[in-house]
Amino acid sequence: MFQIGDYAVCPGHGVGQICDIEEKDIAGSKRSFYMLKIISNGMTVMVPTDSETGIRQLTSAGDIDSVYNLLTDHDIKIDTSTWNRRYREYMNKIKTGSLLEIADVLRALFLLKDKKSLSFGEKKMLDQCRELISLEISLSGGEEKKAIVAKIDSCFTTSENVQQ
Numbered sequence: 001m002f003q004i005g006d007y008a009v010c011p012g013h014g015v016g017q018i019c020d021i022e023e024k025d026i027a028g029s030k031r032s033f034y035m036l037k038i039i040s041n042g043m044t045v046m047v048p049t050d051s052e053t054g055i056r057q058l059t060s061a062g063d064i065d066s067v068y069n070l071l072t073d074h075d076i077k078i079d080t081s082t083w084n085r086r087y088r089e090y091m092n093k094i095k096t097g098s099l100l101e102i103a104d105v106l107r108a109l110f111l112l113k114d115k116k117s118l119s120f121g122e123k124k125m126l127d128q129c130r131e132l133i134s135l136e137i138s139l140s141g142g143e144e145k146k147a148i149v150a151k152i153d154s155c156f157t158t159s160e161n162v163q164q
Contacts, residue, residue, distance in 0.1 A: 001049070002034060007139050008055040010045050011097025013038045014132045015058070015139060021049065040131060058140035059099045067103045067133065071155035078111055083119040086112075090125055099136060102129050110156045 002008055006018050016036035023032050024046075032049040047054035059067075079086050090108070093101040106129035109122055118126065134148040141148075 002055070002057075007058055008034070008036060009058060009097055009099075009136060010036055010038065010047060010055050011053070012095045013043070013045055014040050015135050016045065016055075019044070022046075039135060056097060059136055061141065063099055064137055064141055067099055067137070068151070068155065070100060070103045071107050071152060074107070074111060074156075076107070076111070078115060079108060083122060087119070087121050087125065090122075094125070094129065094132070099133060102132050105129050106133060106152070 002018050004018055004020060007015055008018060009015055016038040018034050019037045020035040021032060022035055023030050033046045034049055034055065036045045036047055036055060037043075038045060079089075086108075090105045093105050106126065109118065109126040109129065112118065112122075113126070130149060130152060134145050134152060137143065137148050138145040
């Protein structure tokens with residue numbers, strides 16, 4: 001159970017802070033909701049307190065290490081299907097809210113960017129994934145967000161420098 005002031009991750013929206021817990025009358029029955037203010041855009045999301053998939057806690061230190069390990073592993077097959085098929089597949093991964101799934105999308109887009117130019121939607125998705133990952137790691141690990149972004153970017157620039 002979350003408390004007011006706690007940070008939580010809402011799949012598809014990103015990290016937010018619980019600003020209130022309210023009871024609402026929905027179809028004749030009282031339900032309790034977390035009022036989650038999303039940090040990146042200021043939007044407020046209502047999430048039922050009894051929902052098992054609605055929100056999750058910030059990631060642990062072990063998961064952060066797994067994210068960096070995933071980002072530095074570039075020995076994967078790059079998806080060369082049409083951009084709209086890739087976009088749908090990647091969006092489904094982002095909507096899971098799993099930091100590892102989002103990191104997988106970020107890695108795929110970074111590696112694809114070296115092979116061909118990304119569509120406008122893919123460029124936005126790459127930025128969105130970087131933002132989601134860096135914000136969550138920053139809040140859970142206590143590091144500056146800029147430092148996290150630099151660390152994420154270095155996962156890809158070091159490999160390019162080695163290959164050249």
